[in-house]
Amino acid sequence: MQPAPALSANGLVKYFGDKRAVDHVDILVPQGSIYGILGPNGAGKTTTLRMLLGIIDPDEGHRELLGTARPRSVGDRVGYLPEERGLYPGMKAREAIAFMGALRGLDWKTGRERADVMLEAAGLGASAYEKIKKLSKGMAQFVQLLGSIVHRPDLIVLDEPFSGLDPVNQGRLEDIILAERDRGATVLFSTHIMGHAERLCDRLAIIAGGKRRYEGSVDEARATLPMQAHYEPREDGGALAAKLPADAVRDNGGYRFAVPEGGMEALLQQLLDSGHGIAGLSLERPSLHDVFVALVGEETVERMEADSDAEQSA
Amino acid sequence: MMRFLRKAAVIARRDFLATVFTPAFLMFLLAPLFMLAFATVGGTGARMIADSGDESRTIVVIADAPLAAQLDAEDSRMRALFPEPVAPPPIEIRTPGRDPGAQARALIENESIEIVAVLFGGVDDPHILFAPDGERSANYLGALFENTVEAERAASFGGAIAVPERETIQRSAATISGRQATGFTALFVLFLLTLLLAGQTVSVLAEEKGNKVIEILAAAVPLETVFFGKLFGLFGVALLFVSFWGGIIAFGLSLMPDTGAALAALDPAIGFGPFLALAIVYFGMGYLLLGAVFLAVGAQATSMREIQMLSLPITFFQMAMFGFASAAAAAPGSALATAAELFPFSSPFAMAARGATDPALWPHAAAIAWQILWVSITIAIGARLFRKGVLKSGPSFFRSIGKYLRCGRGSKSA
Numbered sequence: 001m002q003p004a005p006a007l008s009a010n011g012l013v014k015y016f017g018d019k020r021a022v023d024h025v026d027i028l029v030p031q032g033s034i035y036g037i038l039g040p041n042g043a044g045k046t047t048t049l050r051m052l053l054g055i056i057d058p059d060e061g062h063r064e065l066l067g068t069a070r071p072r073s074v075g076d077r078v079g080y081l082p083e084e085r086g087l088y089p090g091m092k093a094r095e096a097i098a099f100m101g102a103l104r105g106l107d108w109k110t111g112r113e114r115a116d117v118m119l120e121a122a123g124l125g126a127s128a129y130e131k132i133k134k135l136s137k138g139m140a141q142f143v144q145l146l147g148s149i150v151h152r153p154d155l156i157v158l159d160e161p162f163s164g165l166d167p168v169n170q171g172r173l174e175d176i177i178l179a180e181r182d183r184g185a186t187v188l189f190s191t192h193i194m195g196h197a198e199r200l201c202d203r204l205a206i207i208a209g210g211k212r213r214y215e216g217s218v219d220e221a222r223a224t225l226p227m228q229a230h231y232e233p234r235e236d237g238g239a240l241a242a243k244l245p246a247d248a249v250r251d252n253g254g255y256r257f258a259v260p261e262g263g264m265e266a267l268l269q270q271l272l273d274s275g276h277g278i279a280g281l282s283l284e285r286p287s288l289h290d291v292f293v294a295l296v297g298e299e300t301v302e303r304m305e306a307d308s309d310a311e312q313s314a
Numbered sequence: 315m316m317r318f319l320r321k322a323a324v325i326a327r328r329d330f331l332a333t334v335f336t337p338a339f340l341m342f343l344l345a346p347l348f349m350l351a352f353a354t355v356g357g358t359g360a361r362m363i364a365d366s367g368d369e370s371r372t373i374v375v376i377a378d379a380p381l382a383a384q385l386d387a388e389d390s391r392m393r394a395l396f397p398e399p400v401a402p403p404p405i406e407i408r409t410p411g412r413d414p415g416a417q418a419r420a421l422i423e424n425e426s427i428e429i430v431a432v433l434f435g436g437v438d439d440p441h442i443l444f445a446p447d448g449e450r451s452a453n454y455l456g457a458l459f460e461n462t463v464e465a466e467r468a469a470s471f472g473g474a475i476a477v478p479e480r481e482t483i484q485r486s487a488a489t490i491s492g493r494q495a496t497g498f499t500a501l502f503v504l505f506l507l508t509l510l511l512a513g514q515t516v517s518v519l520a521e522e523k524g525n526k527v528i529e530i531l532a533a534a535v536p537l538e539t540v541f542f543g544k545l546f547g548l549f550g551v552a553l554l555f556v557s558f559w560g561g562i563i564a565f566g567l568s569l570m571p572d573t574g575a576a577l578a579a580l581d582p583a584i585g586f587g588p589f590l591a592l593a594i595v596y597f598g599m600g601y602l603l604l605g606a607v608f609l610a611v612g613a614q615a616t617s618m619r620e621i622q623m624l625s626l627p628i629t630f631f632q633m634a635m636f637g638f639a640s641a642a643a644a645a646p647g648s649a650l651a652t653a654a655e656l657f658p659f660s661s662p663f664a665m666a667a668r669g670a671t672d673p674a675l676w677p678h679a680a681a682i683a684w685q686i687l688w689v690s691i692t693i694a695i696g697a698r699l700f701r702k703g704v705l706k707s708g709p710s711f712f713r714s715i716g717k718y719l720r721c722g723r724g725s726k727s728a
Contacts (some may be wrong), residue, residue, distance in 0.1 A: 080530075085524070086527045086528075088332065103324055
């Protein structure tokens with residue numbers, strides 16, 4: 001028997017004024033998994049997370065968190081890093097972590113002890129007694145992340161955890177997420193950067209325009225598109241294009257096209273027989289990027305990538 | 315419930331520490347010093363006039379008709395020497411009873427008229443009995459008697475003049491004016507404290523909204539808990555403030571000589587101990603009632619500018635409650651007083667003033683129960699508004715009202 005999901009939601013709807021910010025979103029997060037919610041900025045990711053956590057109530061639909069329909073009642077077993085980061089600037093780093101733990105029912109003493117250990121492990125041991133206002137933005141963000149997991153929650157929800165971190169700290173964050181999963185926690189995070197989702201997620205949902213466009217594992221996502229073939233002919237003649245599938249496009253001295261449904265054999269045979277030969281051939285799984293383009297459209301993906309570029313250069 | 319309280323305590327602790335352990339708090343704590351300095355300078359002069367010019371005071375002469383007539387005539391002559399504001403209190407003539415000494419004592423003890431000094435015993439055995447705050451009046455009676463008798467002796471018979479024997483007595487009961495003054499003082503102090511302290515709650519959320527900590531708070535604990543924690547965190551600050559100054563005042567009073575007599579005149583009807591205890595309870599109630607409203611209103615604001623704009627109507631609201639309660643204190647037992655005692659937001663002030671003039675304890679028990687009910691209602695409604703105001707994205711509450719007023723449509727809470 002499958003264990004109960006850590007989190008499930010059916011048909012979540014949220015209106016802001018007349019606008020439907022979230023439109024019938026379904027999500028199912030298996031226990032002990034790392035789950036990603038992908039989507040461009042303004043897609044409704046944060047609103048969805050807030051509804052799942054019970055910070056706001058959905059206008060329609062039903063959600064269940066750690067086995068209860070009242071998410072606030074299991075608040076102490078949940079850790080949450082909001083998208084809008086913020087700590088009290090006058091608090092010391094370890095105190096801020098203990099404070100966040102105390103809000104989730106952890107006693108202050110344990111909170112401070114764990115804070116020291118976690119800060120040390122994250123390479124911030126020297127800053128344990130520094131006030132938040134003295135830390136860099138990235139460091140403060142890390143302190144907040146540690147604060148949201150200090151009480152060792154069963155479910156960790158991170159809203160855009162990678163944004164604002166430099167590549168070194170992004171790597172550290174990935175390590176922490178994997179370590180938490182190994183501890184037995186379920187991790188749910190939202191992002192608009194595909195690379196992180198691709199590396200970390202067991203499953204993911206893609207949300208755009210308030211609607212869920214896809215739900216499943218990364219491999220399943222890729223399997224929604226056929227394999228891509230890159231073919232370089234030995235003899236590039238005028239008749240070649242007619243022999244290739246209709247979607248073939250010139251690319252990098254050869255042609256790129258989707259592997260035909262029946263497989264490559266028949267096509268290759270035909271190419272050899274007609275004397276075009278094979279100078280190079282590679283078969284590639286479609287990237288998450290391609291899946292995204294197919295699912296949500298070129299325009300949306302471009303917007304997402306622009307968002308993440310703008311962030312990186314900021 | 316325990317969980318709720320524990321988490322509210324986490325938030326209250328943070329707010330309390332963040333407020334108290336700052337240099338600015340010292341300024342805040344010592345702010346009343348400035349006020350005291352000005353009040354002392356301005357108050358001394360005013361007090362000198364007020365002491366003798368108090369119209370509710372009376373002095374009494376218990377004497378037979380002939381002596382009374384002479385004293386009356388001399389009084390008219392001497393009184394003309396005083397300018398109006400500092401003239402002695404008016405004299406009333408009473409016929410001697412069987413025991414003029416007891417009669418005099420009874421007059422001063424009388425609670426309904428404020429008699430500060432009594433002359434009795436006739437020409438042969440004159441006595442002046444006076445209340446602790448009636449020393450000037452006693453001096454005047456002494457001078458009046460001596461002048462009268464001297465004029466008499468010059469006119470007819472010789473012999474030594476008996477000098478009135480003076481005696482001061484402690485009032486066992488307080489005077490009406492003293493009690494009303496106590497009531498007003500209590501009212502004013504409570505008003506001032508809530509004005510200073512409850513008003514703080516308006517802007518308390520601005521910090522969290524500004525630095526986004528509200529996101530953490532809102533995610534970790536129900537906003538009702540945040541509301542409760544903030545309210546009580548600042549209440550702790552307010553209590554610290556009150557006990558600091560309460561301690562200083564108590565210490566100051568204990569150093570001053572002869573305060574017992576002065577305090578006796580102010581003795582509230584229900585006694586000092588209960589009165590003080592009630593004042594603290596009413597301060598708590600007033601603070602929580604007004605603080606909850608302001609906290610909820612402040613949570614609707616989206617910027618510091620809006621909060622600054624809000625502080626004016628809020629101060630006016632408090633002034634109105636003060637005015638209402640003081641009108642009630644001036645007319646104890648009237649319909650107005652009952653209204654002020656019943657209306658939740660003026661009730662703590664009006665009831666504190668009532669404690670000074672009315673010895674009954676049960677109305678306080680009823681009022682406190684009534685106020686606790688309203689504190690709960692206010693906190694419940696306030697917390698709900700707070701929840702809406704804090705997490706809402708979209709136009710602010712006030713902008714929506716503005717839009718509503720301009721167009722006559724639109725919803726109040728988008």
